[in-house]
Every structure is written in C-alpha cells, then in structure tokens.
Amino acid sequence: MLDFFMGHYAYWFTIILLAIGLYGMLLKKNLVKKTIGLSIFQAAVILFFVSVAMKDGATVPVKMEGLPVSEAANYMNALPHTLMLTAIVVGVATLGVALALIVTIYNRYETLNEEEILDKIQ
DSSP: OHHHHHHTHHHHHHHHHHHHHHHHHHHOOBHHHHHHHHHHHHHHHHHHHHHHHOOTTOBOSSOOSSSOTTOGGGBOOOHHHHHHHHHHHHHHHHHHHHHHHHHHHHHHHSOOBHHHHHHHHO
8 A cells, every 4th residue: 555655656746736726726815825826736737747748668759779669668758748848838927927917906906815805896
C-alpha cells in the first residue's frame, strides 16, 4: 500500500495543489487571494498533464542511431508538453490582466473584499 502512494507521489501532490487552489478561489473573500488560488490551481493542472505525459526510459522524438523508428515506445509524446507550455503563457497573460483589473477595482472602490465591493455596487 505504501508503494502505491510513493509510486504516485506526483498525482497526490497534484490533488493537494488542486484542493488548495480551489479553496482559495471559492472560500476567500479577498480578490488577490482568489487570484493566487487561481494560479495555484493552474499550476496543479499543468503538473498533472506533464506527469501523465512522462514515460520512464523514453527519449525525445528525434530519430537516433541506436533506436529504431518502428518502436514508438522508445519515444515520448511531445504534444502534452507543448500544450502545457502554451497554457503557461496564457496563464501568465491571464494573471497580468487579473492583477490590472484588481488595481482598477481597488482604485475605484478602495477595498479588495468581495462582499464590500458588492455592497458598494448596489
């Protein structure tokens, strides 16, 4: 049983990060803390996809002298890593826009508490 948990440590770490990020997004009232929770959640999703795409003993998908092309098990799939690189770039852009919106909200309402902002809007 211990081997199962230790053998899948990346998945357990991903689940812990997902829970922390979800907790931050749903239960925190401060907009900055919600944004941090969103970033943690995104990092967990990226970690999950990268850990799923990992293959022990595999190499990059480039033709090499010692590895025959016909044995696809010798090569890693580069698509999940490429997609996660794109997800990182989109996440950084989203985080930048979110922080710019948070600054604008603070300048207008002088608070970052979600409930106070909703009271001032109505």
